[in-house]
Amino acid sequence: MTTRADTDTAKPREPKDWTTMGQVVSKDGTAIAFTRVGSGPALIIVDGAMCYRAFGPSKALADALAEHFTVYTYDRRGRGESGAGTAPYDVEREVEDIAALIEEAGGSAHLFGMSSGGTLVAEAAHRGVNAERIAIYESPMIVDGTRAPMDPDLPARVERAIGEGRRGEAIKLFMRYVGTPGLFIAVMPLMPMWTKLKAVAHTLPNDFALTGELQGGTLPPADRWSGAEAPALVIAGGKSPEYLRNAQRHLASALPQGELTVLPGQTHMVKPRATVPVLVDFFRRPAGRTR
Structure with missing residues (x-):
């Protein structure tokens, strides 16, 4: 190194x-x-x-x-x-x-x-x-059961959106999952942060790979x-x-x-x-x- x-x-x-x-x-x-x-x-x-x-x-x-x-x-x-x-x-x-x-x-x-x-x-x-x-x-x-587990299809949907060049849609899918209010998601594309988020949207599948197995609702x-x-x-x-x-x-x-x-x-x-x-x-x- x-x-x-x-x-x-x-x-x-x-x-x-x-x-x-x-x-x-x-x-x-x-x-x-x-x-x-x-x-x-x-x-x-x-x-x-x-x-x-x-x-x-x-x-x-x-x-x-x-x-x-x-x-x-x-x-x-x-x-x-x-x-x-x-x-x-x-x-x-x-x-x-x-x-x-x-x-x-x-x-x-x-x-x-x-x-x-x-x-x-x-x-x-x-x-x-x-x-x-x-x-x-x-x-x-x-x-535990205090929240529904992650939809098993979500990581694939996010990855597909990124692969098709729909980075904004990938971000919105992720934001909906983590509980971001719908109104805020709707106005996010108008905010200065949107460009920075889109620049790293392709790394969302990495975080799903890191945490996905831990979001299934079981210990x-x-x-x-x-x-x-x-x-x-x-x-x-x-x-x-x-x-x-x-x-x-x-x-x-x-x-x-x-x-x-x-x-x-x-x-x-x-x-x-x-x-x-x-x-x-x-x-x-x-x-x-x-x-």
Whole structure:
């Protein structure tokens, strides 16, 4: 594995407001673009569906966390300035991307993933990346009858729409599934965000491949994340739908060192003001202390 960055990596670490941008090359040769900001222990943020450095919550989170950590944000493969890799998609390639970023960070790091990015973090820890601690915000799972399971045909319909050049329709199918209000979906094409969403619509099948088996309305196998031995914090929003809160409770119990935190008044939309204090407390917690 090689690393390319626009700064001399041997240069001493600058103050916490110093920001660099660069690339790591993943195991399969795919270039993964990243931004680094702050100082302190390394923390890698993993985005959810259709989000990347130029769109979504990761930049605001990184800025708020930079006082305490050296924060890495990156474009998941196929998004933003990162390469797409070769087809077919395999979650193992995304795990290798995280491993490459961890190597860039010095060989170990904390991980924080949001939504499907949280599922990817659990998967990466399970498959053995060198994560010191992991935190997950609302991995999108359906583990009981509090919500109908995902239509098994949905991923194929989204992929077909993308293959036929109907990226907007693919986005709408996804938004309807996650519960976005119909009126908002109708006006989305008029919003500035629409162009950015369409630019990454082709990565939606990747997120379905990552999370689809976990949205069938039944509990995953008991050993699904048994290899994720790092201390783990699972975060749920107190105002999120019941099925999401129940899923996080299950995930916290399934992770070998998992614990659950519910943030009162929060939803699936990650807000730094509510999330950052919890992350700082967890990632800075002395080894061996559980709370």
